[in-house]
Amino acid sequence: MNNNEILRVLVNEKEIEETTTRLAEQIDRDFANSNGRLVLLGILKGSVPFMAELMKKIKSNPEIEFMKVSSYGSGTKTSGSVKIILDWQRENIEECDIIVVEDIIDSGRTLSYLCQYLKQKGAKSVRTCTLLDKPSRREVDFTPDYCGVQVPDEFVVGFGLDYDERYRALPYIGILNPEVYTK
Ligand code: IMP
Ligand code: MG
DSSP states (O other): OOGGGEEEEEEOHHHHHHHHHHHHHHHHHHHTTOOSEEEEEEEETTTHHHHHHHHHHOTTOOEEEEEEEEEEOSSSSEEEEEEEEEOOOOTTGGGEEEEEEEEEESSSHHHHHHHHHHHHTTOSEEEEEEEEEOGGGOSSOOOOSEEEEEOOSSOEEBTTBOBTTBSTTOSSEEEEOTHHHHO
16 A cells, blocks of 8 residues: 555544444443343444444443445445345344444435335334444435544545455545545
């Protein structure tokens, strides 16, 4: 990786740490008196580092599951439709308080589709938790229940987020130099 591939750091390691702590505390507070099974449902692959931090910090010992969906094709543009590539199966879904864990909300299509899908499957409750939100890009009306950091309309990578499968392993979130994807 070249030094000039990241224009600047948008959310550094300390801010990620503080953000995940705050979100875990909020979730703990909200589910303190619930008699359901708390399930963090991560959306592969972007949510993996965020999920790993969040699950350690939530005190009520959540269960974890993963789904894989596609909305972005390759590159930096969303395809507009959501496709389930890997689903999850549970016999006891009606006992599950699901929190969908996502890296970033852009158009809002992925999470609004998934919330509907999970409610239809019979979940006890469905909420959403995103590390990043780009509210200026919304195409459907959608507000997450738990939101880390709002970011401007820039293409960002790192801490799970990729461009063409690269940069996911960066420990911070940075703005990708447009030269990388306009070449
Ligand atoms: P939505 O359905 O448009 O809200 O799409 C959300 C998905 O788009 C995320 O899970 C990411 O995979 C991808 N995405 C949106 N913005 C970015 C970005 O700036 N960097 C990397 N991936 C992004
Ligand atoms: Mg994603």
